[in-house]
Amino acid sequence: MSYNSFGRVLRFTTWGESHGPGLGVVLDGCPPGIELGEGDIQPWMEKRRPGTSRHTTQRREPDAVRIMSGVFEGRTTGTPIHLMIENVDQRSKDYSEIAGKYRPGHADYTYDAKYGFRDYRGGGRSSARETAARVAAGAVARKILGEGVAITGYLTELGGDMIDRAKVGLEQIDRNDFFSPDAEAAVRWEEAVDTARKAGSSLGAVAECVADGVPAGWGAPVYAKLDADLAAAMMSINATKGVEIGNGFEAARIGGEDNADEMRAGNDGPRFLSNNAGGVLGGISTGAPVVCRVAFKPTSSILTPLKTVTREGEDTEIRTKGRHDPCVGIRGVPVVEAMMALVLADHMLLHRAQCG
Secondary structure: OOOOEEOOOOEEEEEEOOOOOEEEEEEEOOOOOOEOOHHHHHHHHHHHOOOOOOOOOOOOOOOOEEEEEOEEOOEEOOOOEEEEEEOOOOOHHHHHHHOOEOOOOOOHHHHHHHHOOOOOOOOHHHOHHHHHHHHHHHHHHHHHHOOOOEEEEEEEEEOOEEOOHHHOOHHHHHHOOOOOOOHHHHHHHHHHHHHHHHOOOOOOEEEEEEEEOOOOOOEOOOOOOHHHHHHHHHHOOOOEEEEEEOOHHHHHHOOHHHHOOOEEEEOOEEEEOOOOOOOEEOOEEOOOOEEEEEEEOOOOOOOOOEEEEEOOOOEEEEOOOOOOOOOHHHHHHHHHHHHHHHHHHHHHHHHHHHHO
């Protein structure tokens, strides 16, 4: 299988399957001399880790990261950093009944059509379990970016129910199980997810990610646009079906005078009176916060019977048993943060390589 790598200067390659002995990532291009230990990575893994509430899959994985190479005496050496995570709570037998059937909404059929082979144990390589490795790599990217760049992700919508932006408090994000900046919305979402889970269904969600402290100048005008790489990174996350940068699709519904971000002189260059562009113009960062939103579809593994076909082409029905997230977008938030960090770190190094 090809295309398991992402990035240019800072390039990472993930490996492993959902029900294999483990998974991980090799991160190449990290500058030497950066302080890094497993303790810098583990807190971010805890945000994504399964089984932390009844609103996520009950698969119990500690997601403990081991640094296998690239770090000596607590600092990066400039050589490839290998991070490994063991799988300890696989239940492959949960999938034995669907081995000969394609799950609607999953990559079962397309994987089989391409490779003539299918790992039915939780989707194998196409499982969202792979994103644990991305979160580990994203923790390293945050260290490369330094404390000057702050990345914050949260849910703005779940099951069609949006937050009230007038009630947003970022301090609320870590006080509920939904990464919600609106405490009242989190209460509503709890009931919605419980209802969907008990009904054998699932819900979609929208995650927003904001990077503050990104200076003007990162990115390039044509084939290395910062927003294009962000879009590619976010679309590579499992269950993602849409990405917006800044004002996104709303920009198509308003006039140019409303969408343009007017400028005034500031102490450190121009200051923008709005940020409809999401911190990127012409593929290059403006110095304003970089903003993107990611739409996650409802989890495809549900108990509700669905029409499908077998590998032999016969009509049948399927119910997907096992342990699954009733809303995959919840644990998608730390993955979105990680991909934002990886893209920004890559572009920081690209900018330094060209412009010093």
